Each structure stands twice: as structure tokens, then as C-alpha cells.
Amino acid sequence: MLATIGLPPALGYLVYIREVLAPLLILLGIWTRAAAIFVVINMVVALLLVHTGQFFTISQTGGWALVLQGFYLASAIAAALLGAGRHSLGGNTGNWN
Numbered sequence: 001m002l003a004t005i006g007l008p009p010a011l012g013y014l015v016y017i018r019e020v021l022a023p024l025l026i027l028l029g030i031w032t033r034a035a036a037i038f039v040v041i042n043m044v045v046a047l048l049l050v051h052t053g054q055f056f057t058i059s060q061t062g063g064w065a066l067v068l069q070g071f072y073l074a075s076a077i078a079a080a081l082l083g084a085g086r087h088s089l090g091g092n093t094g095n096w097n
Contacts, residue, residue, distance in 0.1 A: 005049070018042035026079055029088020036080035043073040 003009045018038045025035035047055070047069060057065040064070065084090055 015042065026076075026084075028090075029084035030090045032084035032088065032090065033080050036076045039076035040073065040080060043069060043076060047073070 019042060022035040022038040022042070025031050026039070047066070051066055051069060054065040059065045059067075
């Protein structure tokens with residue numbers, strides 16, 4: 001899909017890292033802030049590439065059409081700013097946790 005819009009196909013591997021490895025790192029609490037920044041970048045790119053037409057629309061149930069994407073973006077921003085916490089696997093001594 002990235003190659004069809006003129007982007008290098010190698011960016012597909014970055015999408016793999018951002019969609020699979022970064023959420024796993026967030027769940028485990030290892031390098032949480034760095035992984036959350038990757039998720040934020042991924043969600044911004046997804047909103048710009050796929051969902052720009054739906055940004056100011058209402059769904060059939062009366063809510064914002066992009067509420068799930070907005071939730072993922074807001075959650076990743078919160079994890080990037082707050083970190084994983086002291087009960088994570090990385091502990092509270094790491095700079096990126």
C-alpha cells in the first residue's frame with residue numbers, strides 16, 4: 001500500500017515495528033515512552049493517509065466516526081508523557097519507562 005502512493009516499500013517494516021513491537025513493549029512496560037512515541041507517529045500517519053475524509057464526520061450511531069483512532073492516539077500520548085510506572089517490567093529507574 002505504501003508503494004502505491006509513492007513511498008518506499010521499506011517503510012512497511014517500520015509499520016511492522018510500530019504496529020506489533022511497540023504495543024508489545026508498552027504492554028510489558030519496557031521502553032514504554034519510546035514505544036508510545038512510535039505508536040503516536042503511526043496513528044498520525046494513519047489518520048493523514050486513510051482517515052482524512054472522516055475526520056469531521058459523525059457515524060451512524062451519532063458519535064465521532066474516528067473515536068477508536070482518537071482513543072488510540074490519546075492513549076499513546078498519555079503513555080509517552082506519563083511512562084509505564086513503577087510496577088512495570090522496566091521499573092521506575094529507567095529513563096524511558
